[in-house]
Amino acid sequence: xxxEGAKLHTLLAGEYVLGLxxxxxxxxxxxxxxESRALAAEVAQWESHFASLAxxxxxxxxxxxxxxxxxGRVRAESRPRSERLRNTFWRTWAVAATLLxxxxxxxxxxxxxxxxxxxQFALMSDAQGKPLxxxxxxxxxxxxxxxxxxxxxxxxxxxxxxWMIPDGGKPVPMGLMNQTGTASETVPAELLxxxxxAKALAISLEPQGxxxxxxxxxxxxxxxxxxxx
Amino acid sequence: MPAVPAxxxxxxxxLTDLLHACAQxxxxxxQELYRQVSPQLFAVLVRILKRRxxxxxxxxxxxxxxxxxxxxxxxxxxxxxxxxVSICRYRALDMLRREKREVSLDTDADGDEDGALSALAGVQxxxxxxxxxxxxxxxxxxxxxxxxxxxxxxxxxxxxxxHEEIAVRVGSxxxxxxxxxxxxxxxxxxCLEAA
Numbered sequence: 001x002x003x004e005g006a007k008l009h010t011l012l013a014g015e016y017v018l019g020l021x022x023x024x025x026x027x028x029x030x031x032x033x034x035e036s037r038a039l040a041a042e043v044a045q046w047e048s049h050f051a052s053l054a055x056x057x058x059x060x061x062x063x064x065x066x067x068x069x070x071x072g073r074v075r076a077e078s079r080p081r082s083e084r085l086r087n088t089f090w091r092t093w094a095v096a097a098t099l100l101x102x103x104x105x106x107x108x109x110x111x112x113x114x115x116x117x118x119x120q121f122a123l124m125s126d127a128q129g130k131p132l133x134x135x136x137x138x139x140x141x142x143x144x145x146x147x148x149x150x151x152x153x154x155x156x157x158x159x160x161x162x163w164m165i166p167d168g169g170k171p172v173p174m175g176l177m178n179q180t181g182t183a184s185e186t187v188p189a190e191l192l193x194x195x196x197x198a199k200a201l202a203i204s205l206e207p208q209g210x211x212x213x214x215x216x217x218x219x220x221x222x223x224x225x226x227x228x229x
Numbered sequence: 230m231p232a233v234p235a236x237x238x239x240x241x242x243x244l245t246d247l248l249h250a251c252a253q254x255x256x257x258x259x260q261e262l263y264r265q266v267s268p269q270l271f272a273v274l275v276r277i278l279k280r281r282x283x284x285x286x287x288x289x290x291x292x293x294x295x296x297x298x299x300x301x302x303x304x305x306x307x308x309x310x311x312x313x314v315s316i317c318r319y320r321a322l323d324m325l326r327r328e329k330r331e332v333s334l335d336t337d338a339d340g341d342e343d344g345a346l347s348a349l350a351g352v353q354x355x356x357x358x359x360x361x362x363x364x365x366x367x368x369x370x371x372x373x374x375x376x377x378x379x380x381x382x383x384x385x386x387x388x389x390x391x392h393e394e395i396a397v398r399v400g401s402x403x404x405x406x407x408x409x410x411x412x413x414x415x416x417x418x419x420c421l422e423a424a
Contacts (some may be wrong), residue, residue: 007415008345014414015342017315018385019322020392025342041305047315048307049421050386052367054314057387059268060275062288067263070289074256074296159282176282209282212275 013042017050061214063173064191068142072186122201122224126152132222133177135162135201139192144174147182152221154179160221161210164191165200176210177203200225244309245302252300259296266310267292270317277321277389283328284321291320318389325389370420378413381406 015021016029033039120137134147146162154160160177172194175185187195204211205218244265250258267288274284274291295316306312371379380399384390392410396403 010418011411011414012342012345014418015410018382018410018414019318019389020385020410021342022326022391044305044307048311049367049417051307051311051314053383053386054273054318055269055310057269057272057276060272061268062271062285066285066289067260067267070263070292071256071260073289073293074259077293077297078254078256207280209280209284212279212281212284 009039009042013039014046017043017046060212063175063210063214064188065175065186068186068188119229120195121227121229124201124203124222124224126222133203135224137187137192137195137226139196142187142189142192144185144187145182146175146178146184148178148180151177151179155205157208158218159206159208159210160203161206161216163202163204163216163220164195164198165202165223166194167197167199171202171216173211173214174201195226198226241308241310244313248295248299248302248309251296252302262295263292266313269310270313273314273317274321276387277318278324283324287317287320287324291317294320322389367417367421370417373420374413374416375409377401377405378409378416381409382413382417385410 012021012029016026016033021029033043119139122135123131124133124135125131131149132151134149136145136147137143138145144162152160162174162177163171164174165171172191174187174191175183177183200223202216202220202223204216204220206216207218211217244262247258247262247265251262270291271284271288274287275281278284278287291313295313302309302312307315371382374382377399381395384395384398390398392403392406396406399406401409
């Protein structure tokens, strides 16, 4: 079946939205869309129609550290804009005052509650007591470090994923485990606050890249109590 | 056109306010937007990309681009959530293509599509009446497609499958899948415009 005259807009726009125009065809279509309002409108219509399929999927909570990373990039991008301001005394002063205010606001909002300043540790060991990873949480830095001591070999196509086991409630994903050296993940303030009351950390075996559901899907291999210094 | 439910209207207005605030560089608004939309967008990305780490990367890239381009959102792009879903889906499809290219070179050059695109290039801008058919019951119209058409359209949109991948999944030749998709799109269009 070939494309025919008047339906062309509609069909190609539909295939574009479905993701079925690939390679050079896709690029050519995008070029055409830049100059044809009719084509852009067809695309927008298909996007609106099909969006209901996407919105009918069961929501999946992204891991807490993602917002934190994203805000880091947003802040990094916002900086040059202020640096572009002319360097007169008053402008500098205004920028400094704004930054100071921002720091205060951010600190107020995101600083962990004072009682959670102490670092927490968990030593993951195998059944024979051989240490696998040392996990340390540094609330003041908003960071969790995972030091590989003698980690278990990773099966092909799999990842080990770290979970916080809160005092009541579902496990919370904290990141993927490293096989060598020390890896760090950023921990957002709200997660730090919950870690202050958490009893244990756990590691499960997941598909490569981590659990697709936001909850452990594979066996929980190791659990270690969280010790506060 | 069916009335848009009041709570949906409120939600659209709220998301539009947040996008507007993002366009003015307000980071707190961006965090609130993230809180409201990220679970739904993440679900879309996990479904297409299958791997959670890739989905995280895609969500981060897509939302960063939302932050940068919030000011370009306008009503002609559809409801705010439609716009956000589209940004995420296209990002995921780009990533899929990138991943696949590492394995095999793009072999999608399709003579059929090429000819159609050339024909399109010659078409003059015509002031098509864009009927605002949003919020129509897509599901109802999908229900009128035959099984092959329906599965092909769903596998493409929801799972990000190519014609070839759909052909494997449904066990039919690629040519059949292509015509299912086209006929499916035609009937959908007719149904959605008649509704």
